[in-house]
Amino acid sequence: MSDFENSIPPQPEPGARGNPPRPPKITARALEDDPEWRGSIIDEIEKRLARYPQARVERNSCSIRCLRSHSDGFVVSLRVKETVKGDRYSVFYGPSCLEFSSRSAAVTAFGYGLSNACRLKEYSRRGRAYRWVTEIQRFQNDWMLVWDFMPWSTAALKFWSRPTIRHLQNGLIDLCDDELSSAA
Numbered sequence: 001m002s003d004f005e006n007s008i009p010p011q012p013e014p015g016a017r018g019n020p021p022r023p024p025k026i027t028a029r030a031l032e033d034d035p036e037w038r039g040s041i042i043d044e045i046e047k048r049l050a051r052y053p054q055a056r057v058e059r060n061s062c063s064i065r066c067l068r069s070h071s072d073g074f075v076v077s078l079r080v081k082e083t084v085k086g087d088r089y090s091v092f093y094g095p096s097c098l099e100f101s102s103r104s105a106a107v108t109a110f111g112y113g114l115s116n117a118c119r120l121k122e123y124s125r126r127g128r129a130y131r132w133v134t135e136i137q138r139f140q141n142d143w144m145l146v147w148d149f150m151p152w153s154t155a156a157l158k159f160w161s162r163p164t165i166r167h168l169q170n171g172l173i174d175l176c177d178d179e180l181s182s183a184a
Contacts, residue, residue, distance in 0.1 A: 041080060041089065041103055045110055052172055055114075066114055066172070074120045074168040076113035078106060093120050094168070096132040096149030111173060112136070119143065119169040125161045 042064045049055045049066065056067040065077040074094040081088045089106035091098050093113045100106040112118050116137075123131035131150040135143040 041078070041087075041107065045078065045107060048107075048111065055172055066110075066170075068168075068170065069172060072166070072168055073170045074113075074122075076110060076170065078110050093118070093134050094122070094132050095151075096120070096134060096147065098147060114170045115173040115175050116169065116171040117175045119167050122166045122168055123163045124166070125159075125163050131163075 042059055042062075045064050046057060046059060049057055054069055056069065058065045058067065062081075063077060063079040065075055068074055075092070077092045079090045079092070081090065086101065087103070089100040089103065091100065091106055091109040091113065098109060100109065118137070119135050121133040121135060122129050123133075131148070133148045134146045136146050138144050
């Protein structure tokens with residue numbers, strides 16, 4: 001062995017021989033970043049939704065859905081698809097969908113769909129919905145279009161009749177809440 005190799009003392013593992021283990025990292029939402037969260041995005045979302053007792057959640061091994069809590073709400077769901085390049089996440093607001101490769105972006109989009117700063121504008125003709133526009137609130141009463149979803153199968157659905165527009169909003173998470181903003 002050279003003198004250089006002998007000059008670097010071995011580093012003990014955390015928790016070994018009286019060295020205290022490192023405390024868990026606290027994230028922006030005051031939730032511990034524990035190892036189980038790295039295993040499943042579905043477990044992570046379910047754990048975050050546990051703070052909201054009025055949230056009705058359905059889950060299986062590859063998806064999670066938060067059901068609407070009132071008639072003017074919409075279902076928010078997330079599906080995980082394993083690919084060769086890594087996991088892909090599909091976040092659904094009603095029938096409209098966005099794809100993500102980033103886990104944190106998918107979790108944020110899922111939570112944002114449950115908030116009071118996101119709404120779904122549903123267009124229907126003669127009682128049949130055919131178009132969904134997702135909007136986010138920039139300022140009070142100022143909504144910005146994020147994405148627009150209209151399946152080709154319904155594009156020409158009774159175009160001669162006047163559309164009915166409904167604004168669907170969950171409001172489960174209040175982004176104006178002082179407790180939530182102080183945790184950020």
